Structure formats: structure tokens, C-alpha cells
Amino acid sequence: xxxxxxxxxxxxxxxxxxxxxxxxxxxxAPAGVDAERINLLFQxxxxxGALVFVAVMAFIAxxxxxxARQRARLANEKLIHVAGVAFPAVVLTALLLYGFVVLRxxxxxxxxxxxxxxxxxxxxxxxxxxxxxxxxxxxxxDSNSSSVGTTFDSANELHIPVxxxxxxxxxxxxxxxxxxxxxxxxxxxxxxxxxxxxxxTATKPGVFRGQCAEYCGGAHAMMSFxxxxxxxxxxxxxxxxxxxxxxxxxxNSAQRxxxxxxxxxxxxxxxxxxxxxTGTIGPDLTHMASRRSLAAATLPNDxxxxxxxxxxSTHIKPExxxxxxxxxxxxxxxxxVSYLMRLR
Amino acid sequence: MALPAYFRGQLRPFLLAAAALAGLGLFVGGVVFWSGAYNxxxxxxxxxxxxxxxxxxxxxSIKVRSRNTTPPSLNEDGLVSLxxxxxxxxxxxxxxxxxxxxxxxxxQMLPRPPDLLNAAKRYSAGELHWIIDNGLKFxxxxxxxxxxxxxxxxxxxxxxxxxxxRGIDMSDSSVSVVSFAPATRRALRSAVPPRDPxxxxxxxxxxxxxxxxxxxxxxxxxxxxxxxxxxxxxxxGPQVPSLNGQxxxxxxxxxxxxxxxxxxxxxxxxxSHALTSADINxxxxxxxxxxxxxxxxxxMPANTPDNDAGDALQLGKTIxxxxxxxHDIPACxxxxxxxxxxxxxxxxxxxxxxxxQLRLFQTGGRNKTGxxxxxxxIASRLSPAQLRAVSLYYATLQAEHVHHQ
Numbered sequence: 001x002x003x004x005x006x007x008x009x010x011x012x013x014x015x016x017x018x019x020x021x022x023x024x025x026x027x028x029a030p031a032g033v034d035a036e037r038i039n040l041l042f043q044x045x046x047x048x049g050a051l052v053f054v055a056v057m058a059f060i061a062x063x064x065x066x067x068a069r070q071r072a073r074l075a076n077e078k079l080i081h082v083a084g085v086a087f088p089a090v091v092l093t094a095l096l097l098y099g100f101v102v103l104r105x106x107x108x109x110x111x112x113x114x115x116x117x118x119x120x121x122x123x124x125x126x127x128x129x130x131x132x133x134x135x136x137x138x139x140x141x142d143s144n145s146s147s148v149g150t151t152f153d154s155a156n157e158l159h160i161p162v163x164x165x166x167x168x169x170x171x172x173x174x175x176x177x178x179x180x181x182x183x184x185x186x187x188x189x190x191x192x193x194x195x196x197x198x199x200x201t202a203t204k205p206g207v208f209r210g211q212c213a214e215y216c217g218g219a220h221a222m223m224s225f226x227x228x229x230x231x232x233x234x235x236x237x238x239x240x241x242x243x244x245x246x247x248x249x250x251x252n253s254a255q256r257x258x259x260x261x262x263x264x265x266x267x268x269x270x271x272x273x274x275x276x277x278t279g280t281i282g283p284d285l286t287h288m289a290s291r292r293s294l295a296a297a298t299l300p301n302d303x304x305x306x307x308x309x310x311x312x313s314t315h316i317k318p319e320x321x322x323x324x325x326x327x328x329x330x331x332x333x334x335x336x337v338s339y340l341m342r343l344r
Numbered sequence: 345m346a347l348p349a350y351f352r353g354q355l356r357p358f359l360l361a362a363a364a365l366a367g368l369g370l371f372v373g374g375v376v377f378w379s380g381a382y383n384x385x386x387x388x389x390x391x392x393x394x395x396x397x398x399x400x401x402x403x404x405s406i407k408v409r410s411r412n413t414t415p416p417s418l419n420e421d422g423l424v425s426l427x428x429x430x431x432x433x434x435x436x437x438x439x440x441x442x443x444x445x446x447x448x449x450x451x452q453m454l455p456r457p458p459d460l461l462n463a464a465k466r467y468s469a470g471e472l473h474w475i476i477d478n479g480l481k482f483x484x485x486x487x488x489x490x491x492x493x494x495x496x497x498x499x500x501x502x503x504x505x506x507x508x509x510r511g512i513d514m515s516d517s518s519v520s521v522v523s524f525a526p527a528t529r530r531a532l533r534s535a536v537p538p539r540d541p542x543x544x545x546x547x548x549x550x551x552x553x554x555x556x557x558x559x560x561x562x563x564x565x566x567x568x569x570x571x572x573x574x575x576x577x578x579x580x581g582p583q584v585p586s587l588n589g590q591x592x593x594x595x596x597x598x599x600x601x602x603x604x605x606x607x608x609x610x611x612x613x614x615x616s617h618a619l620t621s622a623d624i625n626x627x628x629x630x631x632x633x634x635x636x637x638x639x640x641x642x643x644m645p646a647n648t649p650d651n652d653a654g655d656a657l658q659l660g661k662t663i664x665x666x667x668x669x670x671h672d673i674p675a676c677x678x679x680x681x682x683x684x685x686x687x688x689x690x691x692x693x694x695x696x697x698x699x700x701q702l703r704l705f706q707t708g709g710r711n712k713t714g715x716x717x718x719x720x721x722i723a724s725r726l727s728p729a730q731l732r733a734v735s736l737y738y739a740t741l742q743a744e745h746v747h748h749q
Binding site for chain 1: 364435457667669670672673674675678679684686687714715717718719721
């Protein structure tokens with residue numbers, strides 16, 4: 001492994017810091033009910049803390065540099081009782097209670113009521129933390145539809161309607177992960193054997209980036225995802241499309257690619273609904289081409305990245321559970337990519 | 345500079361004499377070393393003392409270095425026969441067959457390769473394994489021609505133990521390697537082109553025509569079938585895969601990988617090394633055309649699982665057909681199916697062979713090619729119980745007919 005000198009890391013560090021200012025993944029640019037609350041909490045805490053800090057500094061300055069009369073006034077017992085005991089007790093208690101109220105927002109244990117959810121029928125989406133990606137499972141809860149209770153899988157991208165609370169059922173069957181979309185809400189851990197519920201309400205349409213916020217092993221840093229908040233009508237259309245089976249390959253190259261996909265066992269781990277590929281070990285690829293990223297927001301979703309991912313998965317994402325497929329010829333690879341990139 | 349006190353005293357003459365002697369010794373030694381006075385001829389035996397030193401150093405080295413080698417069970421079916429086949433092509437050219445006269449060329453080696461009839465008396469199983477694995481410097485004894493395949497050597501050890509135990513009893517077919525194995529004899533008999541075609545058995549002629557049997561291809565096939573069997577004969581032991589009905593692309597790839605040392609085996613390395621591209625195609629086409637032997641036939645007793653293996657079979661079936669998604673283990677059948685000609689057909693393959701290959705995948709002995717990398721990744725997720733279960737399950741299946749020609 002190459003050891004970089006500290007200064008060569010500076011650009012990377014700078015990127016991270018600047019990324020913190022990017023509005024797609026920033027708690028300071030809230031676009032969700034919880035994130036707004038948290039942002040307000042942050043601002044209230046920061047401003048209160050700053051005021052208290054300034055006041056304390058002023059008292060210290062007075063104690064050090066003030067004249068005898070001012071110092072005598074500082075030594076007044078009444079001042080100690082008011083500013084030293086009563087004021088912190090009242091202010092800190094108030095801030096603490098306010099913090100408690102905000103922190104409870106959006107999170108409930110299983111089955112517990114939640115004051116922020118107006119309806120129990122809020123759509124729910126199951127998100128399972130995998131090594132190292134996100135399995136997203138939508139359940140059809142529209143009582144008018146005949147397919148109530150049926151589910152369909154997607155991965156590494158969560159779509160929600162704007163201005164509508166969505167219940168996220170957070171689980172993990174391996175290690176502890178943490179689901180965090182800073183622009184939309186606070187973080188909540190995904191703990192094996194538990195189902196934590198996070199209610200997400202986006203207030204603006206847009207694309208927001210999320211990141212696993214609990215160290216979960218080798219590729220933890222490459223376990224990110226996107227949340228897309230749609231206008232309600234757009235959301236319904238997206239959902240209908242996402243629930244549909246994959247489109248059949250139309251070109252010769254794509255048809256060859258589809259055959260290669262099945263012959264070489266890709267379907268052992270990946271599902272493409274509507275084909276005989278029904279694997280559940282890896283991400284569902286039924287509409288993979290319409291997603292914004294590959295390999296849990298590790299790579300942009302384009303043909304070149306996909307080809308390179310197939311051939312060098314473990315190099316790009318160390319410890320990736322998908323083994324690299326190095327035996328495809330260039331033609332095979334192009335056909336396979338052509339097939340997959342058409343799965344819109 | 346003052347000389348040390350002891351050098352000025354009474355010792356001085358002795359020390360001077362010693363120094364002079366050492367100088368003379370170095371000079372004479374140098375002359376002998378460079379002049380070619382030492383006769384390197386293998387025709388001239390070592391002095392008695394040299395030989396004693398060499399032998400003692402060798403025996404001590406073997407004893408000390410093999411002390412951590414523990415033999416597995418050497419009573420497995422087929423192990424001795426497999427070892428005998430290896431002995432025939434790998435060892436006999438120098439050592440001769442046990443109890444027989446050596447060939448005239450090997451007999452002129454120094455040291456002369458010993459008759460191995462009583463090798464098992466002089467060395468323990470672990471020591472024999474160490475010798476075959478490592479070879480012996482200065483003797484012409486080579487190391488095992490494959491890295492990370494110490495497992496393969498035990499068959500040869502088992503053979504040497506059997507030879508020592510039984511002596512040379514020609515009626516014991518497992519020991520009498522001097523003669524060709526029955527399958528080979530049969531093949532050669534039918535293969536040597538008869539002088540008068542009208543006297544050849546009609547069936548042989550017909551088969552020969554259909555198959556364009558040249559003497560080369562017959563010998564080629566004869567050497568494969570010694571271990572892998574053919575349409576009528578099962579493999580020599582359950583350690584060896586049956587190749588009947590495997591796809592041509594897979595067989596071709598396997599042989600190329602063996603030849604390129606991407607797939608390692610001390611058995612297959614020398615064989616594949618000698619094959620031309622045409623030979624590889626020839627053999628692959630032939631095995632692909634053969635009908636798989638019945639897994640339940642009496643020929644393959646090792647495939648019949650113990651009675652208490654019912655649970656294991658159930659687990660094996662699940663792994664083979666559906667995988668264990670909760671352990672990230674995909675179904676075997678998603679790659680190992682008829683349409684995928686690059687993947688071997690596992691139906692009816694023996695359980696010991698499958699288990700051994702899976703362990704090889706797990707321990708890094710089979711991961712040098714793109715296909716092997718994938719299998720190695722998956723195999724590493726199998727627990728020992730799952731590994732055994734899936735091996736047993738495939739062994740009980742009836743090999744499907746020839747899918748690929």
C-alpha cells in the first residue's frame with residue numbers, strides 16, 4: 001500500500017470539507033421536516049452557546065481588568081446566585097428539554113405512536129443494510145389496488161413523495177449500519193434483530209445524498225445512496241414503472257448480453273424481474289439503468305463505469321462481496337453492458 | 345604495532361606453523377578445486393566416508409523436517425490404484441517398478457535411484473510424503489511438480505505402503521503396475537491398426553472410422569483413461585473426476601489451464617504439458633461425446649452416502665438448487681447448468697473429488713483464473729458441513745446425458 005505524505009491528503013481533505021457544504025448532503029441545508037427541526041436546534045444551541053460564551057468572557061475580562069468597584073460588584077453573592085446558579089440551571093434545562101423534544105421527532109420504536117405522523121397509513125419502505133449497499137423494498141399499500149401487500153425491490157436509491165411522511169423500516173441482517181440523509185433527517189442505526197422506524201418527510205423535491213454513518217467494515221466509506229423526493233404525481237408514475245418487470249432487450253447486442261447474464265450465473269445473486277434471474281444476494285437490477293449511481297454511490301452510472309465494475313469490482317470497492325468477472329471478452333462485456341444499461 | 349603477548353612467547357613457533365599449514369591447505373584446496381582434479385564422473389562412486397556423510401545428512405534432514413507431517417487415512421478407496429498410476433508415469437522411469445530391474449539409463453545415475461519395494465520400511469508415511477513433496481538435492485529426485493497440492497501426494501505414499509505390505513504379488517491388480525491397467529490394455533488392443541482390416545472386429549473398425557482414430561489419438565486417450573476412465577470404466581478412484589459428457593469448451597479450458605499452471609496438479613501438470621493444441625481438442629471432443637456412467641452403479645460405491653446423511657443431502661440439495669442467500673451463497677445450479685458450457689457438470693461426480701476441489705478453492709489452491717476467482721469467493725463462504733453436504737448431494741445425482749458435443 002502506498003503511504004501518502006500528509007500534504008498529499010490535503011486536496012482530499014478539502015474535498016470532504018467542501019462536500020459538507022454541498023446542499024445534497026448537508027444538515028445545514030435542510031429539505032425535510034426533521035432536518036429543519038435539527039437545523040433549528042443546531043442554530044438555537046449555537047446562538048445560545050455563543051451568547052453564554054460571550055457573557056462568560058465578559059465577566060472574566062471584568063474580573064481581570066476591571067477597576068475595584070466593578071470587581072466588588074462581581075463578588076456580590078446575589079450575582080453568583082442569579083448568574084452562576086439560577087441562570088445556567090434554567091437555560092440549560094430549557095435547552096435540554098427542547099433538545100429532547102426535537103430528538104424524539106420522527107423516531108419511534110416498533111408499534112409506538114408518533115405525534116408527527118398524521119396518518120397510520122403513511123407509506124412504508126423497508127431499508128435493509130447489506131455489506132455494503134442498501135436493499136430498498138417497497139410494499140404496495142394502496143388499498144384500491146389488487147396487488148396490496150406485494151413488494152418489489154430496488155437498491156441504493158430511495159424514492160419518496162414530497163410533503164408526505166414516509167415510514168422507513170430500518171433493519172440489518174449482518175452488522176450495525178446507520179441510515180443518514182443529513183438534508184432530510186437525523187441518523188438512525190440499523191441493528192441486527194431489531195426494526196427501527198424513521199419517518200422521513202421531504203419538504204422540497206430534489207436529490208439528496210445519504211451515507212452509512214456507523215463503521216460497518218471494509219467498504220463502509222463506499223456505502224452511500226441517494227434519496228429522490230418527487231412531486232406526488234411524479235412519484236406515482238415512478239412507482240408504477242419501478243414495480244413493472246424489466247423491459248426485454250431490443251438490440252442484438254443487448255439480447256446477447258441478456259443470454260450472457262443468465263449463462264454466467266449473474267442471476268444467482270441478482271434479480272431482473274421478468275427473467276429467470278431471481279437471485280436475492282445482490283442488488284435487484286430490474287431498473288438499474290435508471291438509477292443515479294453504481295455500487296452504492298461508488299461510481300457514476302454509465303457504460304464505462306459499469307464495464308469497469310464488472311471486471312474490477314474488488315479493486316474499485318475493496319472487500320466487495322461481488323467477485324470480479326475477468327473472463328469476459330471485450331465483445332461479451334460490451335454486450336452485457338449494453339443489456340444492463342437498457343434496463344431503465 | 346606490538347604483537348600480542350602470547351605471540352611473542354613460547355607458543356610463537358607453533359602458531360607460525362599452524363598459519364603456514366592453513367595457508368598451504370588453502371592453496372592445495374584451491375588448486376584441486378580449480379584444476380578439475382576432482383572427478384565428477386557419475387561412473388566413479390563416492391568414497392565411503394563421503395557417502396556416509398551424505399546419507400547421514402540426508403536422513404537427519406528428512407527425519408527432522410517431516411516431523412510435523414501427519415498422514416490422513418490412507419485406506420480410502422482407489423487411493424492405492426491412483427498412486428500406482430502416478431508411479432507408473434512419474435516415478436518408474438527412474439526407480440523402476442518395485443522389485444524389478446531398473447532401466448539401463450536410470451541405473452547409471454549416482455546415487456542410483458533405489459528400488460522402492462521397501463521404501464516404506466525405511467521411511468514412515470510422513471517421511472515419504474516429505475521426500476516426494478520436496479525432492480532431494482544432489483540426487484536427481486525432483487520436488488512435486490505442483491505448488492499447494494500436497495494433498496495429491498498421499499496416493500503415491502499409499503501405493504508405496506501397499507507395495508511394501510504385500511510384496512510384489514502380480515495377482516494383486518492394485519500393485520502390479522508393470523502391466524497396463526485393464527482399461528488401457530483394452531484400448532490399446534482395439535487401437536493398434538490391424539494389418540489385415542478384414543480381421544479386425546467390425547465394431548472396432550466402425551468406431552475407429554466414426555471417430556477417426558489415429559494411433560496418436562488412441563495413445564492419448566489411453567493415457568487419460570488410465571485415471572479418468574471412459575464410457576465403460578469408472579475413474580481409477582473417487583479422487584479423480586469422471587470426464588464423460590463434460591462440455592468441450594470446459595475440458596479444453598481445463599487442459600489449457602493445467603498446461604499454463606493456472607490450475608495446479610502434480611498429476612495433470614506433466615500430462616497437460618505434453619499436449620499440443622490438437623491433442624487437447626481431440627481429447628476434449630472425445631470425452632464430451634461419452635455417456636456419463638451411472639452414479640448408482642456398483643462401479644462407484646463411494647458415491648453411495650451413508651444412511652445418516654439424509655439431512656446433509658437435504659442441505660446439499662438446497663445449496664445446489666436455491667443457495668443460502670442468508671449466507672451469501674448462490675445456488676450452484678445458476679452457473680453449473682447445461683447451457684453454461686464453461687462450467688463443469690457436477691452431476692454424479694464423486695463426493696471426495698468435489699469436496700477436495702472445494703477445499704482447494706477455499707485455501708487458495710485454485711484461484712488463478714477468472715472462473716476460479718469466482719468459485720473461490722463462493723467456496724470460501726461454505727462451512728465444512730455445507731461443503732460436505734453439497735458434495736454428497738451432487739455425488740448422488742444421476743449424471744445427465746451428454747448435453748454438449
